Amino acid sequence: LMRNARSFFAPLAIGAPDPVRAIPVTPSRMIHFFDPSNEKLRGKVPDMARSADILLGNLEDAVAADKKEAARAGLVEVGRTADLGGTPLWTRINALESPWALDDLVTLVTEIGDVLDVVMVPKVEGAEDIHYVDRLLAQLEARAGLSRPVLVHAILETAQGVANVEEIANASPRMQGISLGPADLAASRRMKTTRVGGGHPGYRVLADPGDERPSYQQDLWHYTVGRMVDACAAAGIFPYYGPFGDIKDEAGCEAQFRAAYLMGCVGAWSLHPVQIGIAKRVFSPDVEEVRFARRVLEAIPDGSGVHMLDGKMQDDATYKQARVLVDLAELLAKKDPELATAYGL
Ligand code: 1VU
Numbered sequence: 001l002m003r004n005a006r007s008f009f010a011p012l013a014i015g016a017p018d019p020v021r022a023i024p025v026t027p028s029r030m031i032h033f034f035d036p037s038n039e040k041l042r043g044k045v046p047d048m049a050r051s052a053d054i055l056l057g058n059l060e061d062a063v064a065a066d067k068k069e070a071a072r073a074g075l076v077e078v079g080r081t082a083d084l085g086g087t088p089l090w091t092r093i094n095a096l097e098s099p100w101a102l103d104d105l106v107t108l109v110t111e112i113g114d115v116l117d118v119v120m121v122p123k124v125e126g127a128e129d130i131h132y133v134d135r136l137l138a139q140l141e142a143r144a145g146l147s148r149p150v151l152v153h154a155i156l157e158t159a160q161g162v163a164n165v166e167e168i169a170n171a172s173p174r175m176q177g178i179s180l181g182p183a184d185l186a187a188s189r190r191m192k193t194t195r196v197g198g199g200h201p202g203y204r205v206l207a208d209p210g211d212e213r214p215s216y217q218q219d220l221w222h223y224t225v226g227r228m229v230d231a232c233a234a235a236g237i238f239p240y241y242g243p244f245g246d247i248k249d250e251a252g253c254e255a256q257f258r259a260a261y262l263m264g265c266v267g268a269w270s271l272h273p274v275q276i277g278i279a280k281r282v283f284s285p286d287v288e289e290v291r292f293a294r295r296v297l298e299a300i301p302d303g304s305g306v307h308m309l310d311g312k313m314q315d316d317a318t319y320k321q322a323r324v325l326v327d328l329a330e331l332l333a334k335k336d337p338e339l340a341t342a343y344g345l
């Protein structure tokens with residue numbers, strides 16, 4: 001069971017750093033995946049760090065069993081030597097049941113815990129998985145003498161995980177966010193698909209019988225993204241759409257990312273350099289929308305009462321919506337001079 005309200009923010013090991021009260025808000029339009037066992041990619045880390053909001057050294061799926069140790073060692077090398085220019089460094093460790101997860105955590109926190117911002121944990125089924133990682137991280141942080149805690153990000157990719165998404169989001173003050181993992185989740189649920197994210201031509205609604213029967217493809221992920229967004233927002237952490245596997249289908253990727261953005265996700269994964277650009281486009285608020293939102297803020301200086309703007313009713317609630325967009329625009333403008341100019345900030 002959960003710790004109580006008084007002990008929730010107590011360190012889980014003597015000498016471990018205090019847990020954070022609020023999750024840092026930093027640009028996180030894309031979590032860019034790379035395989036740290038690949039020497040050529042390790043050489044590109046400074047470039048990747050310049051173009052991505054978050055850089056993630058992946059140790060789990062897509063890294064072959066005989067490359068697991070090389071990937072772990074490669075990430076240690078990156079953490080020790082690479083110039084990331086302030087871009088956060090994350091890792092995705094192997095699943096907790098695997099033969100590699102323990103050494104992933106022990107090695108990474110011990111060797112590069114001071115530069116590792118977030119550990120992404122795959123295949124999280126419930127709060128107990130987060131509690132296990134939470135205590136172990138505290139022990140390792142204490143031993144390594146770290147001054148700030150490593151945060152935890154869960155992948156929502158099993159049916160049981162979805163059933164427990166609220167308790168996962170609230171399991172620890174380390175919880176930074178949750179990503180949708182559509183490929184493992186499809187398998188876990190016995191969905192009959194062979195894709196990584198995105199739609200399916202067979203998943204559609206058909207109009208009633210008549211002269212014409214238009215039909216429209218629906219979003220297979222709408223339900224899960226909705227649950228994830230609410231669980232994260234309620235817990236004060238951040239939701240992300242995960243991977244889109246059809247690298248060549250840039251329009252499909254963009255549409256899936258945009259649906260997630262509109263529903264409240266702060267970012268998505270990029271698996272290939274081309275997807276960094278897509279995520280940047282999608283998860284940076286639209287210039288016209290930001291302009292309108294700023295007009296809303298100006299029209300309602302104290303955030304209350306009813307006003308009309310271009311024929312649209314504005315009040316306390318639209319003020320808050322406008323705040324969300326303008327705050328995000330200001331955050332991104334600080335990082336990206338081109339956006340700052342576009343937003344007029
Ligand atoms: O032109 P160059 O040879 O110098 O570079 C290639 C390629 O190396 C590079 N590139 C990347 N650079 C940085 N980060 C990346 N993630 C990355 N991917 C590729 O870009 C240049 C062009 O590459 P390409 O178009 O010829 O693409 P490839 O066929 O080489 O690679 C495609 C895959 C998908 C294999 C590659 O992008 C990749 O391995 N991506 C990461 C996959 C991953 O992390 N999967 C796990 C997360 S998804 C999940 O677990 C659920 C399914």
Ligand code: MG
Nearest residue numbers: 061157181184
């Ligand atoms: Mg997975």
